[in-house]
Amino acid sequence: MLLPCLLLALLAAPTPPNPPSPPINYKTYAEMTRYLLELNATFPDVVQVSVAQDTYDLPYPEELQCIIDDETKATEPCKQFLVHMTNHSTLASDPERPEVFISGALHGNERVGPNAAIELVALFAHATSIYGTDDKAKPTLDTQRWLKQLVNTRNVLVTPMTNAYGYSHNHREELTVDPNRDYNYMRSGAECMQTMTSRVVNEIWRDHIFQLAVTFHGGTRAVAYEWGSPDHYLNGKESNPSEKSPDHMAQLQIGNTLANFAGVFPDGKLYPTGTMNDVVYGVSGGMEDWGYAASWENQFYDAKSQPFHACEPSTFGGYPKEKTIYNNITHRAFNMLVETSNTKEPKAADLGNFKELYEANVDFFRTEGITTEFVGHVPRNVRLALMMIEMAQPLVRWVDAAGSSQSQELLNVFPAASLYTTNADQVTEMGCGALAWERNEVATCSVSDCSVVNSVHSKVQIAWEVLGALTVDSTHVQVSSSETFEDDAILMKTSIQKGTTRRFYEFASDSSQAAAANVDTLGTSLFVTCLDLGNVTSDKLYVRAVATVDQDWKKQGTGDEGPSPHVPPQSHLVNARTNPDWDFEWNGHRVKAALEWTSPVITVETAKKSEANDVSSAIIPNSPVTDVPASFSPSGSTENESEDSDDSTDAPIIGKKRTKKASDDDESEESEDSSDEAAATTTAPSSATESERASTKTTDKDDGESDDESEDSEDDKDSDDNTLDDEMKASDDEQAKSSSSDTTQDATALATNGSGLDDKPASGLLQFGYIIMSSCAMIIVLTLAYLYRRVFRRPRQPYMNISSLEQPTRVTINSIADEDYDVDDDESEDVSAGPRIPRHAQSSRGVILSFSFLAPMEVFKRSRNVEDIAPPQCLSTVRLHEMLLNGTIGEDGVLALESDRRLGDKYRGLRSCDEQFNALVNGDKSASQEGSKDTDTVPKPPQMVYTEYLNCTGTALCEKPLLELKSCINSVLAGHRNIGDCAQTKRLLERCMRSKSEELLQASQPQVFRPHATP
Incomplete structure (x- = not known):
């Protein structure tokens, strides 16, 4: 009697909840080293780790020894690891990919930054690498989609332990020198570049063109920007407020965005923001002003007042003086100081846990309608770094504008409009209107390759958003008959819209300023338009969104609010979006301005051609019914078109491969329509184009027809030789056509006596003869091609070709x-x-x-x-x-x-x-x-x-x-x-x-x- 009772008690007991997410812990120098090497070996397509001393031929001083074994306390010469994150397969062909630098810690005893930096690298690797096969280690699908766009369009360099010696020994300085007083801003001669830390950073910056940078510190809370030096207080008095930099407007807005996106602290407060002189303090020899102004500030002062001078240190065998004299390209970045915590080493329990990165929708953090509690120090600063990476360049991406949420199980599917809105009526109101939806005239697009297979759908409702920017000065959609969008090929331009992005937190949702700025988006940060294709005759159209952003960044104040020095904006970031003449190139990297930023191109195939061929039988069993808008479906030939440009390669393919929908049905239709033509050829015509296109269609058919379609699909899988069994039952004529087509596909050669096709397979000798003849013909063709190129087309080469x-x-x-x-x-x-x-x-x-x-x-x-x-x-x-x-x-x-x-x-x-x-x-x-x-x-x-x-x-x-x-x-x-x-x-x-x-x-x-x- 007791045993059955125990069994019943066990069955009735509630299922234990999922195990809690593991907490984030501090890593030592040795653990950091092992983890970086593991990431480098596991995810080489996204993460590449190198040692700066080896890359830039710097010495390993005997004085700088780091602990490589935490148990035995064994040491080795300290190494400054440099992590390079991007889609490495496409980097060489993309010199304009914007660059971002992230420093974990110049001060070794400020511990949050290095741990946030390495978790940033790990998050990118797990979310975007093709080698990330463990789904449990991946973040949410929306986070993967966002990070995939960033890794394909950004070039990120990270030094998790910038001051390697200080981090290994939990010591602020490198030996006795403060690395953040070791740069040649208001320092010269033997006073600068004394540490290996500053020399490593100097070499990296001389090699790249960074537009944005973050340097993590600790001891207070702040997101601070230039100026941060004693020579930039008003009237030269440190008791006065700071002078404004020429790029102050952009720095102020980006600082505010970083603080908001990072999230609140446990006390409900955000990071304070402002100039370093105002919210922290000004220093001589700091890295921040050095990274912002070393390429341009000297020219606006006389020799005695110039802040930058060459360094001639004597430590570690000296350092070449010429390496601290800079060109006018490399040092024009927003180099922002982030003070992560009021204590330099917060309690481990306050660092946070992994679910705050991997189970949260990081991209839509703090979006209206999505509530997220405060997070720990590491996730907070990983979010901040991600936002800095995004802000390096405007990014226009498509959104699924369906009246209701579509399936979001695939990475190449556009994010759903429901993430931006509180109800579907908002999108309909901004788009084609409720009446058009009621009449079933509207289709939508959820991927880059689309097909409108229902002739009833004369309108297409599309939506897009702008990221990597704060203010959208103008945006519209262009429809072209050419994928290169020449002026004479553009068929349609929609009306201009404007507003702010969801990254601009200055605009409160209930303020009159927000209402005025976002009149076109209804406060959703989403742009929607309706394309009327009723009068368009082209079978294939190309659609892209165009946006002009952040033009207010070039504005400057007057009087005490005016810039110092009094010059236009000097940063690459501001000029790349506001100054069309800005064009700098250095060491394989380029910053080229653009006033208009474009989205990936959507290819739309209309129903006109399909109607002529009578493809009404191409119904997907799970296609939406009439009260749900039809959606365009992805091409089966690619796995992750998503939002990447057409001419770039998507190496980091994230998630599972997409299933090809209805490819067999389309192949059947293609074979039927072309059966007459197939009778005159040795093999059946290829139907790859149609078989690879997946089409979704809204119809008024009932569920029974959908079931018939499913049966057809199953029959297709049973036999490769008879793919039109159900179609052949319709009429004797169709059966004859299909039979002729099938016979043509099965035949290996045409009969040579003119009597038609031979029912028997050709003999082995005849097949061998065909092989010999084909090989000879191929040899002759290749020989002629070679002679034509080498002898007839090319001019005679000189005897001595040096x-x-x-x-x-x-x-x-x-x-x-x-x-x-x-x-x-x-x-x-x-x-x-x-x-x-x-x-x-x-x-x-x-x-x-x-x-x-x-x-x-x-x-x-x-x-x-x-x-x-x-x-x-x-x-x-x-x-x-x-x-x-x-x-x-x-x-x-x-x-x-x-x-x-x-x-x-x-x-x-x-x-x-x-x-x-x-x-x-x-x-x-x-x-x-x-x-x-x-x-x-x-x-x-x-x-x-x-x-x-x-x-x-x-x-x-x-x-x-x-x-x-x-x-x-x-x-x-x-x-x-x-x-x-x-x-x-x-x-x-x-x-x-x-x-x-x-x-x-x-x-x-x-x-x-x-x-x-x-x-």
């Missing part, structure tokens, strides 16, 4: 001499033209050597009297030239030597030969008599006849083989030898010139590079 010698190598600013920082003399006086870039700004450019078949005879025709113009030492080769020209020896090319401004001392003597040859070509007698010019003034690079140049420079380059060739030619002229005897000496001379050409390559230096625009 163009293959050009092997450009990467030249970084780390190896440039001091003298290359001088600006050109003709530019030094023009201050109004804006900052100039120093010589070292060209990252890689070598001397180019190539051959050209310029006719040497034209040179002699223009010179008229060769003996009067040519220098005496060159007259002996005139006869040699004549032999070359009349074909006795053969045709030689012309060496085009594109010299740089500065050659090595070893080759400066060649300039006299250049001038002599210029006189020979141009007919200028006086030019050959002038001496060498100033070393900084080089004539325009000449083009030299090969043998003439060798004769003039033979002493310096290849004297012996040149003399041997001359001697051989003289013997030929005297009749003692044949011309063929000179071939070997000629080859020896050319081999010598190849070697000397390589020396010319090594002796050259990069030319001056100037950006297209200066501020």
